[in-house]
Amino acid sequence: MNKLIVFVLGMMVSGTAWGQNNILNAKSPKDIGTKTVQQLENDNDTPLDYGYVNDRDILWERTTWEKIDLDERVNFPLYYPIDTNYVGKDRRSLFHVLTAAVKSGEVPIYADSYFNEKREFADIAGALQSQTISDPGINILNDNGIFVDPTVRPLDIDTTYNLPDFDQYVNTVTVGADNVSEYHIRGVWYFDTRQSEMRYRLIGIAPVTPDANFMDAEEGIELFWIYYPDVRTLLHNAKAFNTINAARPISFDHILNSRRFNALIYKMDNVQGDREIERYITDNSMMQLLESERLKEVIRNFEIDMWNY
Numbered sequence: 001m002n003k004l005i006v007f008v009l010g011m012m013v014s015g016t017a018w019g020q021n022n023i024l025n026a027k028s029p030k031d032i033g034t035k036t037v038q039q040l041e042n043d044n045d046t047p048l049d050y051g052y053v054n055d056r057d058i059l060w061e062r063t064t065w066e067k068i069d070l071d072e073r074v075n076f077p078l079y080y081p082i083d084t085n086y087v088g089k090d091r092r093s094l095f096h097v098l099t100a101a102v103k104s105g106e107v108p109i110y111a112d113s114y115f116n117e118k119r120e121f122a123d124i125a126g127a128l129q130s131q132t133i134s135d136p137g138i139n140i141l142n143d144n145g146i147f148v149d150p151t152v153r154p155l156d157i158d159t160t161y162n163l164p165d166f167d168q169y170v171n172t173v174t175v176g177a178d179n180v181s182e183y184h185i186r187g188v189w190y191f192d193t194r195q196s197e198m199r200y201r202l203i204g205i206a207p208v209t210p211d212a213n214f215m216d217a218e219e220g221i222e223l224f225w226i227y228y229p230d231v232r233t234l235l236h237n238a239k240a241f242n243t244i245n246a247a248r249p250i251s252f253d254h255i256l257n258s259r260r261f262n263a264l265i266y267k268m269d270n271v272q273g274d275r276e277i278e279r280y281i282t283d284n285s286m287m288q289l290l291e292s293e294r295l296k297e298v299i300r301n302f303e304i305d306m307w308n309y
Contacts, residue, residue, distance in 0.1 A: 047236035047253050050201070050229075053192060060302055061190040063203075064295070065113065065276075066263035068183040074262045077240035077255060082178035093177040094252050095207050097238045098231070099128070102224065107231050109224035113186045113204050124223055129174045130212040137169025173212045181220050182208045185256070185263065189299050191306065198303040202228045202256055228256075265292045 070079040078094045092100075101107040103121050111117035133141070133148060141148055144163065186204040191197070205228055208220040232253050239249035255261060267276045277295075281287050 045236075047232045047251075053190075054194075057192055057194045059191045059193045061188060062299060063186065063188050063269040063274075064265050064299075065184060065186050065267035065274075066265050067208075068185065068261050068263045070180060070182055072262050074260075077250070078183065078252070078261065079177070079180065080241065082176065091241070092238060093180075094183075094235075094238070094240075095177040095180045095209075097234065097252065098205075098207060098226065099223075101231065101234055102226075107226055107234065109226055110204075111225070112222075113184070113206065113225050115204065115225065115227055119224060126213070127175070127209075127211045127221065127223060129172065131173075132171045134169045134171060137166065140166070140169065173215060175209050175212050179209045179215075180207050181210075184208055184222055184266075186225075191303065198299070200259060204228055205231075205256070264289070265295045268295050268298075 068075055068078065070076070081091060081093055098107070102109050102124075105121070109119050109121075109124070111119055138148060140163065184206045185202060187200055187202045189198060189200050192199050204225050206222040206225045208222055210217055210220050235252040235256070236254075238252050240252055240255055242249045250260070266278070267274060272280075277288050277291050281291055
């Protein structure tokens with residue numbers, strides 16, 4: 001019990017305050033959330049490095065693809081805040097953190113979870129924002145000798161057309177943090193013979209949102225895949241809200257690496273080209289859910305069987 005108390009106190013002391021940094025010493029509202037010079041000089045907080053794992057130490061390994069449903073309460077820290085203007089400078093949703101880094105070119109993105117095809121932000125910009133011209137706007141353009149085919153999606157619209165007040169006829173749809181329905185993650189479960197335990201290593205993550213051109217579609221799309229080690233430092237510095245103690249937030253990197261979320265396996269590596277569960281169990285959500293649970297048991301049972309003689 002004493003060891004537990006010491007551990008908890010150590011975590012509280014070693015934690016890094018965020019969101020409302022310097023709130024008690026701020027001279028003006030603009031200083032709230034901004035670290036002081038002394039804080040910056042002493043801030044050497046970095047994500048915990050992954051240990052080296054020799055291939056010869058891996059006795060068993062399976063790759064899984066999972067869905068993190070953001071409608072589940074336990075996954076809310078990965079979803080909120082959806083409005084990034086109402087709170088401190090540093091508090092952002094996971095979606096905002098990832099897309100901002102992708103837009104700036106700080107983090108490379110890929111077309112799929114195998115990371116074979118690189119993409120640029122320009123390749124996904126059309127899925128994040130779309131513009132359409134209303135019927136009155138089309139009529140105004142036609143009257144001025146400008147012809148636009150409204151059936152072409154997405155439209156590449158010049159919102160000025162050298163026409164006064166034409167912006168009011170342009171409808172812009174932007175995919176935001178509130179539109180993220182889930183995250184897809186790829187990870188590896190492996191049994192480390194050196195540590196004599198089952199371990200998990202996150203490999204990739206992808207936000208799933210509707211396409212800005214088809215917001216009413218029932219299923220979302222994987223906007224992009226990120227090789228997770230490329231984004232660890234960024235997610236370590238980005239914090240999620242801690243409902244137990246707001247002074248000690250939890251980094252997104254901590255949440256994901258420690259699996260503090262609920263997820264559903266939708267694919268596990270297999271001989272049929274890593275086919276998804278819904279491809280061999282169709283039109284039966286209950287059986288798909290049971291199959292996902294069966295795959296989880298495959299992983300659990302291997303570790304349990306290691307200690308049976």
